[in-house]
Amino acid sequence: MLHTVNKSPFASPTLAQCLGHLAPGAAVLLIEDAVVGATAGSAPAALLAECLKGHAVYVLGPDLMARGISEERLVKGIQTVDYTGFVRLVTEHEAVQSWL
Template identity: 35%
Template structure:
């Protein structure tokens, strides 16, 4: 399943509902919650073992966030990558 998280702050309860093996894309203001020094950095690092985590490059850029400022292991993708993920996952859950 593909999860699109766009709200900030990111609720820990939302992350707990996401099954292993799922893909998660952080976009819009949610990219603020994936900073290396953020509250959720430890939890996100742990999720990388059994989840695929992505951040939308345009949303990082708009907010002045460089790729090296987010949790290591989160893949930065562009809009083409987002479209590819939506095609690859028949089930999509949006979290606002």
């Protein structure tokens, strides 16, 4: 399953809730304001680093750019995808869970 999170982890508990409910083989895609949580040194960085031990984590590149965040600032191991990559992730997973 692909889990998408769109809320900032600084304004909503959605990211932490999502990470607490991942089954084996699940992946996480941070979109919209959730991408701010992917920055190294941020409060959610440790949660994401732990998640990366068993799950793929992605961020949507255009949303990073819109918020002035460079890929170099991301937690190591988080992958950036463009809109085509977003579509690929959706088609590669049997279901999508949106955490709103």
